[in-house]
Amino acid sequence: MSEIIILSGSPSAQSGTDAVLNYLGESLRRKGFSTAHLSVKDIPQADLFEGRYDSQAVTEASALIRQAKGAIVGSPVYKAAYSGVLKAFLDILPQDVLEDTPVLPLMTGGSPSHLLAVEYSLKPLLATLKGQNLKGVYLLNKCIDKQDIEQPIHDHDLNLRLEKQLDYFVQTVNKQKQPI
Numbered sequence: 001m002s003e004i005i006i007l008s009g010s011p012s013a014q015s016g017t018d019a020v021l022n023y024l025g026e027s028l029r030r031k032g033f034s035t036a037h038l039s040v041k042d043i044p045q046a047d048l049f050e051g052r053y054d055s056q057a058v059t060e061a062s063a064l065i066r067q068a069k070g071a072i073v074g075s076p077v078y079k080a081a082y083s084g085v086l087k088a089f090l091d092i093l094p095q096d097v098l099e100d101t102p103v104l105p106l107m108t109g110g111s112p113s114h115l116l117a118v119e120y121s122l123k124p125l126l127a128t129l130k131g132q133n134l135k136g137v138y139l140l141n142k143c144i145d146k147q148d149i150e151q152p153i154h155d156h157d158l159n160l161r162l163e164k165q166l167d168y169f170v171q172t173v174n175k176q177k178q179p180i
Helices: 016-030 045-049 056-067 084-091 117-128 156-176
Strands: 003-008 034-039 070-076 102-109 137-140
Touching: 003 016, 003 056, 016 034, 016 070, 016 102, 016 156, 034 056, 045 084, 070 117, 070 156, 102 117, 102 156, 117 137, 137 156
Parallel strands: 003 034, 003 070, 070 102, 102 137
Antiparallel strands: none
């Protein structure tokens, strides 16, 4: 049906953010969508550090993102914002790479005090890339079991909220990209 890009901003090998993003990818596949996962770990460090916007890895990632009908972007919270490596990656992408693309932003963190990081840091960043931000979701690390690939979210209310936002994301993608 549609291609959805799932972008992880987590630099960690064992990531709660990645567990949630993989779970959402599987949910989307069950709904008939094809997905592609892209991680900041997939981009060579030298490309990120030196701002090589024209490297093969960055050019391929840009093309993958541009072709997507929707995007889910996730990051852990570090110092009340998204990860620095996610910022480094997004900085070297074309400034309109998400133009008119519905984006579901999500963040994971250890404290409820970072709840507004989605609204005040991640969503404005995605908006500069011309993404159509939807309501974001913040997940506490204590509600995520990184080892449980079937259902990593172990909080009923949080899971319901995430499913509701995913359903709205699917509806938006389907409306957004219908042929005229």
